[in-house]
Amino acid sequence: MGANPAENHPCGFKWAVEARDNRGAKLVTIDPRFTRTSAVADRHLQIRPGSDIALLGGLIRYTLENALYHDDYVRAHTNASFVVSEEYGFADGLFAGFDEAASNYDKTAWDYERGADNYVFRDETLQHPRAVFQLLKQHYDRYTPDVVADITGCTEAGFLEMAEIICSTGRADRVGTIMYAVGWTMHTVGSQIIRTAAILQLLLGNIGRPGGGINALRGHANVQGATDHAIVAGILPGYLKVPTPPQTSLAHHLDDSTPRPLVRDTVNYWGNYPKFYVSQMKAWFGEHATPENDFAYHYLAKQGEDATWLSIWDKARQGTLEGFVALGFNPLLAGPDVPRLLDSMSKLKWKVVIDPFMLDSAEFWKAPGMDPSTIDTEVLYLPSSHWIERDGSFTNSGRWAQWKEKAIEPPIGVKPDTWILSELFWRVKELYQAEGGAYDEPIQHLTWDYLNPREPTMVELAREINGYDLETREQLDSFGQLRDDGTTAAGNWIYTGSYTEAGNQMQRRGTSDPTGLGMHHDWAFSWPANRRVLYNRASADAEGRPWDQTRAGIAWNGREWIGDVPDYGRTTPPDAAGAFIMTEEGVARLFSSHLADGPFSEHYEPVESPTTNLLHNNVPINPVIQWYDGVRETLATENDDFPYACTVYRVVEREHFVTSNVPLLVEAMPDFFVELPEGLAEEKGIPNGSQVRVWSKRGEVQGTAIVTKRIKPLQVNGRTVWTVGIPVHWGFVGLTQGSMANLLTPFVGDANTRCPEFKSFLVNVERA
Amino acid sequence: MTTDISRRTFIKATVVGGVTASTLGFDLRQAQAAVRQLKIRNAKEYRTVCPYCAVGCGTIAYVHGSGGLNTKNTVIHVEGDPDNPINGGTLCPKGASQMDLAISPRLRHQPLFREAGASDWTEVDWDFAMDWFARKFKDSRDASFTERDDEGRVVNRCDGIAWVGSATVSNEDAYLITKTMRAMGLAYIDHQARI
Secondary structure, eight states, X not given: OOOOHHHHSHHHHHHHHHHHHHHOOOOEEEESSOOHHHHTSSEEEEOOTTOHHHHHHHHHHHHHHTTOSOHHHHHHHBSTTBBBOTTOOEETTEETTEETTTTEEOGGGGOBOBXXXXXXXXXXXXXXXXXXXXXXHHHHXXXXXXXXXXXXXXXXXXXXXXXXXXXXXXXXXXXXXXXXXXHHHSSTTHHHHHHHHHHHHHHTTOSSSTTOSEEEOOSSTTHHHHHHTTOSTTEETTTEEOOOTTOOSHHHHHHHHSOOOSSSSOOOGGGGHHHHHHHHHHHHHGGGOOTTTTTTGGGSOOOOSOOSHHHHHHHHHHTOOOEEEEESOOHHHHSSOHHHHHHHHTTOSEEEEEESSOOTTTTGGGSTTOOXXXXXXXXXXXXXXXXXXXXXXXXXXXXXXXXXXOOSOOOTTOBOHHHHHHHHHHHHHHHHHHHOOSOOHHHHTOOOOOSSTTSOOHHHHHHHHHOEETTTOOBOSOGGGOOSSSSEEOSOGGGTTSEETTEEGGGOBOOOOTTSSSOOTTBSEETTTTOSSTTGGGXXXXXXXXXXXXXXXXXXXXXXXXESOOSSOTXXXXXXXXXXXXXXXXXXXSSOSOSTTOSSXXXXXXXXXXXXXXXXXXXXXXXXXXXXXXXXXXSOOTTSOOOEEEXXXXXXXXXXXGGGGOHHHHHHSOSOEEEEEHHHHHHHTOOTTSEEEEEOSSOEEEEEEEEESXXXXXXXXXXXXXXXXXXXXXXXXXXXXXXXXXXXXXXXXXXXXXXXXXXXXXXXXXXX | OOTTOOHHHHHHHHHHHHXXXXXXXXXXXXXXXXXXXXXXXXXXXXXXXXXXXXXXXXXXXXXXXXOOTTOOOEEEEEEXXXXXXXTTTOOOHHHHTXXXXXXXXXXXXXXXXXXXXXXXXXXXOHHHHHHHHHHHHHHHHHHHEEEEOTTXXXXXXXXXXXXXXXXXXXXXXXXXXHHHHHHTTXXXXXXXXXX
């Protein structure tokens, strides 16, 4: 669901095919289109874009109703027995604590009931009316098969057939995995779609087990690594937190950021937060990070407001953002509502684009319909070297950091990113030394102990990321060695162990696999600690016996854990603490107060939807979306004529925009097209291969109509809903030009991540 | 030899030539039996990783060239790395054509600058480019830097500059970007994972 791996991740998908062919696994797809993955699946179910929570909620209900959940797992490894506060409630589409004026929730209403010792009250019988298990049953009870069918557009029979297959994995001797990609994240309820899947997989006992999990299939070579290293608003490397203005001292920041245990028997690994944070500041500011200056606490900016992707564009639009640097990124094509983006970009004073290829974003002033003479933005384009001209590591979707060798030198005239970044750093630093200016202490004191300070090597950086003991100057083996007294340095604690005294662990090429499960512990390095399956303690029961001996993650042999690198200590006995070491609860959360829009998930319609919300039409869409100025006016309302659902996607021959520079791939997939269902094309008089115009309230695209049987009309809430499909790969710079899909999409994001709702909006269609 | 010689006639002629060769004092049979050498025979192998999606397929890049001064090494072939347990040597259409990305004729070699209101680029050198970049960066940082917020709390933040990208660079590049930009006081930092 939410992914089409046969098309977009073919070599990863081959393992799903292998499981089907050699292990008798069932492969099913649930998608708004019959995809290339559907073509090799045992079953396919078509649903309407943006209705995933209804479908998954239905699966949760089916699991509970038919007692298909993995009872021992749920009791041992989830918070099913935790008792929730009396204040919690859910009615008419809103959870308790809703603040309409602020568009958010006061989450204290979602707390657990706690005893005098501050620990959570548990009812091991799961029968307490406010036990998570009972609240869960109650919440998803509304997602009956007929309601699911009515919301998603599938048939009841189709849903039940799918439910029978998926929910059969609740047995201890079976396991199921869910693969998802941006088909789930790109919604105003994206985070909650994934949470619903997590709840389902926890009920079925499929998390932490080999062959289980919910697996994000990422779309660029190092999405995982760039996120781990925090080119991300709000976080620092290793998922540490950016300090906020109210945190006026390091102690305050550490106090807020270090969770306290909610039960007696939890590892609560984030309790080590201060060690990771202080070690990072030592890596960055070295001798200038001292106990006296709170380990350089005020060297870093304090950020309270949202600073993510959409907010960046919004600041540009407001004119408060002066400069914009894009490296290895084509933001104009990758953002929603391109007309709005062009307007925002034109308000920048300056812009720098760093990439091996010319990008649409660098030439936005030449975009169709733009008049360059009216745009005052100064733009610099810098040609940088690309992957084959650099060494360094990429971390894949499975957290394996693999070292790549440099194959060729960059051509004359082309510079590596590290050179460009170092030159910028040194020249800015020297300008401050010469002229003074705004607070430059952090710039002057940033560690830069590289042999060639104008171009650090990848090895030097990898060693700094891993970390070292400041007293012995030896590389560290494990983040367990990190300290909060300023005697250790580590750029990113989750990568500690990747470059030790024994050398570059990411470059290892051992092919042995004693587990027989494809874990390959001697190949590359996977964070954390070379563990291959996260939460692997949950692959075994309370006594440490694997749920399934033929697929053991880790097993307790009486003295130690064997198998994968255990997330428990190697010799920590099975009853010492809960399996989910990163949570304050020690167990996984079926109920969680960590998201903005509810402790459970709920079906809300996309902001542009062809139907009302069948569950609660007074709250049709996610009530805690954060709106940007002037966006509501760009959304289709009932009075506008945009009757068709639309979704966007990739094709195998292309990867977003970079492939528009690869002759072979452009030849294989040259032109923009619009995928139209047969019946709709007939109704509109649009023959296959003719030119078609598609427009939303924001913009319009034009291309060749591909009339297809792959998308069927759906019966949603008593009416027929048609879905139109559009590929994303075209722009106005590139070997072939074509319409930008994002001319159509709305400028609105998920309530938690603000990932834009690219995947579901409304359009109209006619023959051009 | 005329151009209309048929393939059959040509083979016949070759065979006859082979048989008669020994009578000429040297034997062509060994040369005929030799297998044609692969074009990668003298190439150096480099283990790398596919630059497209995040499955992380291992690849081998074959590079040709003497490596001597003033010579240019070129990628002549890229294929899946059979030892890599992730892909076992297989590649998808994009991965299999990555040599075409590596040596794309559209790769740029020249920094370009576009002045306010201009309708085209001007070529600039790297020194100009980096001086301009640093100047703009410092000026905008100075103009938009907040040391204390309205409530008098230390924030030391630069709100006037955004940095985006990238999910296509290595971990080490990504780390250096974060380290440098956080030290500069930027808060508006994001990359493709958001979308």
